[in-house]
Amino acid sequence: SKRERVERGQQKKNTAAMEGRDVEMQExxxxxxxxxxxxxxxxxEAWLRQNSIRDGDPNAHVTLDQRVAKRQFEEYQRxxxxxxxxxxxxxxxxxxxxxxxxxxxxxxxxxSGTTLMFRTRDxxxxxxxxxxxxxxxxxxxxxxxxxxxxxxxxxxxxxxLLDYSLEATKGFSQCVRQEQPLAQIVQTCRPEAVPExxxxxxxxxxxxxRDEMEDILKQLVDTDNxxxxxxLADQIGMHSLxxxxxxxxxxxxxxxxxxxxxxxxxxxxxxxxxxxxxxxxESSANHSQRSKLYFNNLGEYISIFAERVQYMKxxxxxxxxxxxxxxxxxxxxxxxxxxxxxxxxxxxxxxx
Numbered sequence: 001s002k003r004e005r006v007e008r009g010q011q012k013k014n015t016a017a018m019e020g021r022d023v024e025m026q027e028x029x030x031x032x033x034x035x036x037x038x039x040x041x042x043x044x045e046a047w048l049r050q051n052s053i054r055d056g057d058p059n060a061h062v063t064l065d066q067r068v069a070k071r072q073f074e075e076y077q078r079x080x081x082x083x084x085x086x087x088x089x090x091x092x093x094x095x096x097x098x099x100x101x102x103x104x105x106x107x108x109x110x111x112s113g114t115t116l117m118f119r120t121r122d123x124x125x126x127x128x129x130x131x132x133x134x135x136x137x138x139x140x141x142x143x144x145x146x147x148x149x150x151x152x153x154x155x156x157x158x159x160x161l162l163d164y165s166l167e168a169t170k171g172f173s174q175c176v177r178q179e180q181p182l183a184q185i186v187q188t189c190r191p192e193a194v195p196e197x198x199x200x201x202x203x204x205x206x207x208x209x210r211d212e213m214e215d216i217l218k219q220l221v222d223t224d225n226x227x228x229x230x231x232l233a234d235q236i237g238m239h240s241l242x243x244x245x246x247x248x249x250x251x252x253x254x255x256x257x258x259x260x261x262x263x264x265x266x267x268x269x270x271x272x273x274x275x276x277x278x279x280x281x282e283s284s285a286n287h288s289q290r291s292k293l294y295f296n297n298l299g300e301y302i303s304i305f306a307e308r309v310q311y312m313k314x315x316x317x318x319x320x321x322x323x324x325x326x327x328x329x330x331x332x333x334x335x336x337x338x339x340x341x342x343x344x345x346x347x348x349x350x351x352x
Contacts, residue, residue, distance in 0.1 A: 102141075109134050109144055116140070117158045118173070122166035125173065130157055132177050138205035161200060168196035175209055182212050194220070195232050202236040210238075218244045223252050276305065305350075312347050316340065 109131050116130040127133070133140040140159065147157050161169055171185040171193065186194050198213035218241050221229050226248045233242035319340050326333040 105141070105145055106131065106135055113155065114144065115156045117156055118161050118169050119158060120161045120164055120166045120169045125166060125169050127173060133173075133204075136176055136206050136208065140204055159204075161203070164196045164200055165193055168193040168200060172197050172200045172204075172206075172209065176206065182209065183216065186216055191225075195228070198232070198238070199236060214238045214241050217241050221245050221248050223248070226252070309347065309350050312343070312350070316343055316347055319343070 110129070114130045116127040116133055118125040118127070130140065130144055134144050135141070140157075143159060144157050167189060171189050174180050175182045175185055175197075182197075186197070189197070195217065198210065198217060201209040201213055217229060217232075217238070221241075221244055226245045229245035230242060230249060233239070233245060319336070323333065323336050323340060326336060
């Protein structure tokens with residue numbers, strides 16, 4: 001029957017499979033285990049490598065929106081990199097071009113034999129070559145380029161320094177031409193000419209000499225010249241010198257206020273400002289052992305100081321309002337009242 005034919009066919013398949021396994025075991029030799037090759041365990045590492053849980057694809061569960069956002073971010077990043085590279089490349093190219101143009105102009109001034117003439121209040125100072133001054137002073141370089149553009153055959157450039165002495169101008173020119181060190185030049189000059197060298201360096205925009213002069217002037221600050229140093233620093237923007245000279249004035253203010261000649265020379269406005277700054281510094285010293293000044297000039301500091309006092313007044317008014325909500329006579333009320341009293345005294349001192 002049909003069922004018998006199916007059973008005989010299945011028996012034949014089973015018999016063929018068994019015969020195939022027997023042949024495989026015979027090839028491996030006697031005593032081989034009756035385990036198919038696919039089910040044998042060679043070692044623990046091989047089994048774990050074949051059957052352990054592996055990390056799936058990290059992008060398998062990323063949604064479409066996340067992939068789109070990632071692509072947009074990558075595109076924005078590439079665009080930003082392109083813009084930055086273009087901007088900085090152009091800036092570097094312009095800077096390099098300016099340096100090359102400056103070097104070309106200086107070489108033309110050097111080869112043309114153009115001379116320089118300083119006109120001071122005491123007389124004229126002729127110089128053989130303009131090149132070292134144009135190379136180190138931005139004002140002289142701009143003046144020489146402007147002169148050359150309008151008068152191509154000009155062999156001399158004049159620079160007016162009518163506010164400064166001939167001695168200070170000579171000292172500055174010797175330093176530019178590196179004939180003498182600046183410290184040695186300062187020692188040989190009259191005391192009145194030393195600050196003028198700093199002013200000339202600032203006017204002609206020689207940053208190297210200006211910075212060196214600021215360091216020298218800070219070492220020369222004393223009671224006799226502290227006021228003039230403070231005014232000089234405020235005039236040409238030497239912040240470090242301004243701080244040193246002003247601190248020296250504050251330290252000696254106790255003796256200056258007692259009818260000294262230096263105090264009498266101050267204008268009433270400047271006296272008031274100095275006293276205010278002294279009060280602020282002394283008040284700050286009660287809260288910090290280190291007190292430094294960080295401002296450009298007196299006007300800026302007075303504005304900042306007034307703003308600070310106004311802020312303290314507002315906080316004091318808020319504290320008084322909060323005191324009204326506390327039970328009068330309680331411990332917290334007494335402590336708050338004492339703090340308000342001390343703060344009020346402090347504000348009145350600063351505002352005086």
